[in-house]
Amino acid sequence: MNATPKIYGLLAEFDTTSSVLHAAEKVRDAGFRRWDVFMPFPIHGMDRAMGLKNSKVGWLAFLGGVTGYTTGMLMIWWMNAVDYRILVGGKPMFSPFGAFPPSYELTILFGAFGALFGMLFLNRLPRLHHPLLKHKRFRLATHDRFFIVIETDDPKYSPLETRKLLEDAGSQRIEMVEE
Amino acid sequence: MADAATPLKVPVPVPPPELARVPLVQNQRSFGWISDRVAAITEGKAPKWWWAAFIPSFSLLCLLGAMIIYQISTGVGVWGNQHPVMWGWDIINFVWWIGIGHAGTLISAILFLLRQRWRTAVNRASEAMTIFAVMCAGIYPAMHVGRIWRDYWLFPIPDSNGLWPQFRSPLMWDVFAVSTYFTVSVLFWFVGLIPDLATMRDRATTKIRQFIYGLFALGWTGSNRHWSNYEKAYLILAGLSTPLVLSVHSIVSLDFAVSQLPGWHTTIFPPYFVAGAVFSGFGMVLTLLIPLRSMCKLEDVITMRHIDVMCKVTLATGCIVSYAYLMEFFIAWYSGNPAEQFHFLNRAMGPYWWGWVMMMSCNMIVPQLFWFKKVRQNLVIVFILSILVNVGMWFERFVIVVISLHREFLPSNWGYFKPTWVDICTFLGTFGLFFTCFLLFMRFLPMIAVSEVKGVTPQADPHHPLAKENGGQH
DSSP states (O other): OOSSOOEEEEEEEESSHHHHHHHHHHHHHTTOOSEEEEOSSOOTTHHHHHTOOOOSHHHHHHHHHHHHHHHHHHHHHIIIIIISOOOOTTOOSOOHHHHHHHHHHHHHHHHHHHHHHHHHHHTTOOOSOOGGGGOSGGGGGGTTOEEEEEETTSTTOOHHHHHHHHHHTTOSEEEEEEO | OHHHHSOOOOOOOOOOGGGSOOOSSGGGBOHHHHHHHHHHTTSSSOOHHHHHHHHHHHHHHHHHHHHHHHHHHHOGGGSSOBTTBOSOHHHHHHHHHHHHHHHHHIIIIIHHHTTOGGGGGTHHHHHHHHHHHHHHHHHHHHHHTSOGGGGGGGSOOOOTTOOOOOTTSHHHHHHHHHHHHHHHHHHHHHHHHHHHHHHHHHTOOSHHHHHHHHHHHTTOOOBHHHHHHHHHHHHHHHHHHHHHHHHHHHHHHHHHHTSOOTTTOOTTHHHHHHHHHHHHHHHHHHHHHHHHHHHTTOTTTSOHHHHHHHHHHHHHHHHHHHHHHHHHHHHHHHHOOHHHHHHHHHHHHSTTHHHHHHHHIIIIIGGGGGGSHHHHTOHHHHHHHHHHHHHHHHHHHHIIIIIHHHSOSOGGGOOOOOOOHHHHHHHHHHHHHHHHHHHHHHHHSOSSOHHHHHHTSGGGSTTSHHHHTTOSBO
16 A cells, blocks of 8 residues: 555536536646546537547447448348348349348448447446546536546646646636545 | 627517427426436335336236246147238237337437437436337247247358248348347437436445446446547437338338238338337327326426427327328229228228227327317326327227238138237236336336436526526525
């Protein structure tokens, strides 16, 4: 056991959506990189206030969809027209029209997997441990409070000035979070 | 150029009171109130009414188990399915249950894409309804094959026979549609639950609750970097579920429409089935939520405005279904096909005329009452009408399956279908499965999408005057 536990970051609490949004703009303009806003529901305009780019989940879902459609078409062609040919009512062994409905469903299925697992991958979830989740006050982040956390790993972090920035941004309650 | 930068002083028009929108959450409730009220349903002892509903539901579930064991050990002959009606209550109930599921996906996906913010109050419970309804539906096709231990033949799994499924059959498309529908509905539901499971984890008072909710919350912290990806994934899932829900009942209708049978062989089936499915699903949502909102004291979240809007959707889809019924008759006459014409006369005047009358009165006449605001505001009447909608939709499937099959081209091939006690008990048993699952869901999971409802309150908008102070009543 270390006598002085490592500090993970500074936790600043806010009461309203408007105050946390304006505070996030100030932190963004100060040039921080390793910081985040925590809130019980997504606040409209927060991505811009934090300077985030558009999420990449869409590409992963698209990749899933393409895989699904290709899998469906190739699978049906190979099974019904190559590996075991069965003639039914004089219909062609393979027709893209008859193979379309199952392939369409597989497009959606794999696309949905792409969206879900893509989101989890980009968020590095599931994660069963996080320094913030040990913090008692932080539990309100899923209830009715809003938090800004600036990590000590950020190159711009300095214990006094960062605290001052968050105070000036309107936070009434700033705490240190241990690793 | 300096003039252009001066903001114009345009007076903001204030709408007259009669045009002002009713708020989605009444009494200006705070964020904390919403999570407290919704989580309270799962915390503390189960109320007496919950047990009063759970015990009969669970008994019916046991009945379903007994019926399934009896059917599997004896054979499909225990049902009333007899030549020429080889599809009986099994397919009626399959289509009926899966149709009920469709309202959940409509609410969660299509209304999300259409930015109908009122959906947030009802989407979680409706999605749960979808999942449990599809489970009830799935039992029937799995069992009606007779040799249930061969069910894996439906899936493209290599087996020792070296055979593959025959993909030119709509029944095969159905397997893919229904299993995809179930999987994607569960995924969509789970994605919506993640932030709320984190809320449940963070307010847990016991170690076990904290561990289990924490496990399923996947370590959600509410980080905006996560929310950004999350919202995009949610939007994509909504975008994928929309064509999915439209395709599922279309493909179910193709099970019928691809055949040559009068009454089945019609091109109107796919859109008509989808509209009917949404119609019956909204009926079921109303049946479930009208008692629940008062039992769980959620009147401020599921407001009269929500009930009103859902009645209007029921009315609109009811009108589409009525149009389809009339159009089927018109086309039968206009086609000049004697087999088709005989079938439709037989629907209305044959031995099963009562099924047709039930369908027409419950699906065409009953929803017309929703034109009146007085009716939409009376919860007792809405509750009764919502049940009648599902009675009517059950008879619609009865009309389509049984009346079409019992008298087809050759009179020597005619018959009369009667259900057996096993048919009836199995159907009752599926209600047991449905309500047992639903009651467990509302006891253990947040039945309102907490984070989404918080997001539609006025103080959630950072530019609203209420967001500047810590607004909301506790």
